[in-house]
Amino acid sequence: MAYLQTDVTKVTTRVLQNMKLNGEKIAMLTAYDYSMAKLLDSTKIDVILVGDSAANVMEGYDTTLPITLDEMIVYASSVKRAIKRALVVVDMPFGTYQGNSKQALASAIRIMKETGADAVKLEGGEEVLESICRILTAGIPVMGHLGLTPQSINKFGTYAVRATEEEEAQRLIKDAHVLEQAGCFAMVLEKIPAKLAERVTKEVKIPTIGIGAGNATDGQVLVLQDMLGITQQFKPRYLRTYGTFGEDISNAVKQYIADVKSVNFPNEKEQY
Numbered sequence: 001m002a003y004l005q006t007d008v009t010k011v012t013t014r015v016l017q018n019m020k021l022n023g024e025k026i027a028m029l030t031a032y033d034y035s036m037a038k039l040l041d042s043t044k045i046d047v048i049l050v051g052d053s054a055a056n057v058m059e060g061y062d063t064t065l066p067i068t069l070d071e072m073i074v075y076a077s078s079v080k081r082a083i084k085r086a087l088v089v090v091d092m093p094f095g096t097y098q099g100n101s102k103q104a105l106a107s108a109i110r111i112m113k114e115t116g117a118d119a120v121k122l123e124g125g126e127e128v129l130e131s132i133c134r135i136l137t138a139g140i141p142v143m144g145h146l147g148l149t150p151q152s153i154n155k156f157g158t159y160a161v162r163a164t165e166e167e168e169a170q171r172l173i174k175d176a177h178v179l180e181q182a183g184c185f186a187m188v189l190e191k192i193p194a195k196l197a198e199r200v201t202k203e204v205k206i207p208t209i210g211i212g213a214g215n216a217t218d219g220q221v222l223v224l225q226d227m228l229g230i231t232q233q234f235k236p237r238y239l240r241t242y243g244t245f246g247e248d249i250s251n252a253v254k255q256y257i258a259d260v261k262s263v264n265f266p267n268e269k270e271q272y
């Protein structure tokens, strides 16, 4: 199939909507820094997510809970400075939108003002509806996130696949409609059965972006460090790696050390 949207100079929420209508899949990856974001944008990736997975891959925490709004703003503004084409979505970190919709709006406004991002993402359905609605009233596009929502890890107690039981699956379907009706422009479906993701994708008019949710969703997202093979000891079933960059970096650094120690680097051409 021809890629209908590769010629757009700037991916917008409307472009993503057209992609769903035309059956063109949406490719989304995370990024947290300028150099990687610049590389990703040159590949014509559709969406870059400045995910709160930065807490794990950039800061070494076990969960996404500790990352702060100030930290997310530093990552997101670095990414945004590199991006000309992709749609940039920024995760609202834990504690910045759940309790109080006024606080949610203030957090979203800080993200938009201080980073120049195109949209925010937050986790949850009905329980965060008031926050979503208030953010939307300010003209800020919102991406939802259902299924495995890592900010609720202490409630779930596990990162295992969600909504395998009928009751939870029905709740997820209801929440997907809640997000659509509220006016979210897209939603992430994380780690849920493929059949359920397919059903949600067919039922809602906004794009669904899956991670561990099968191939019927309107798009896919992976954490950059995971798909490049940089993250060690993280091999969930849904993850496909597209390189061995962890090993490559390690080998490059070992070679550099050997060259320095043996006075092989710098050579005559590499000095003044």
Ligand code: KIV
Residues within 6 Å of the ligand: 030, 049, 050, 051, 052, 053, 054, 091, 188, 190, 211, 221, 222, 223
């Ligand atoms: O934080 C993140 O990287 C995410 C994706 C896994 C969807 O939310």
